[in-house]
């Protein structure tokens with residue numbers, strides 16, 4: 053059974069780095085659907101002052117015309133704190149016990165996984181597909197938290213087929229062309245009136261500039 057892909061993040065704003073990993077992992081894992089899911093009140097970060105509705109709208113603008121990419125509003129539409137483990141449990145209930153669910157992450161985010169709420173329970177709910185920078189050192193050899201290293205060693209699959217055979221529990225490291233783009237940099241450029249063009253889809257940038265998002269220091 054083909055896995056369904058989930059890419060979570062604050063998407064504050066969504067940019068080509070996110071869209072490339074969704075696209076490249078979508079191809080590498082042969083996915084029919086990749087859900088981009090903006091987070092609401094992410095537990096490990098300061099609460100974004102830009103509204104969840106605006107971040108979701110920017111995701112919708114960014115993925116228009118790409119049938120495989122879907123915006124998922126389940127986290128931004130909640131008013132309470134959202135943990136990935138709860139969201140995945142909800143998705144698992146929706147898709148049933150057999151459909152593989154694949155959580156996509158950048159290698160930087162995976163390296164901090166041991167700090168997530170009930171992080172070990174995540175392996176019972178989903179696979180992990182980690183976007184690594186092709187041609188650079190792999191997190192397989194990086195000095196990670198020892199408990200995370202142990203999980204990575206035990207769960208790593210080197211063939212994508214391993215993600216279709218079971219519904220959850222595997223970790224796949226995928227070489228991708230990680231672009232040097234971050235939402236932080238885009239917010240900084242906009243705040244300084246500098247050009248953020250070509251770092252994110254133009255309709256998203258037009259929306260940011262029209263609404264005056266990221267112009268104020270408190271939006272950073």
Ligand code: ATP
Pocket residue numbers: 060061062063064068069070073156157158159160161162183229230231232233234235236237
């Ligand atoms: P910020 O600069 O505000 O921290 P960000 O650009 O890192 O934001 P997030 O929304 O925090 O974006 O990222 C969501 C997911 O996308 C994470 O798994 C992160 O590792 C991944 N990601 C972010 N930027 C890139 C990029 N340029 N290339 C590949 N993956 C990325």
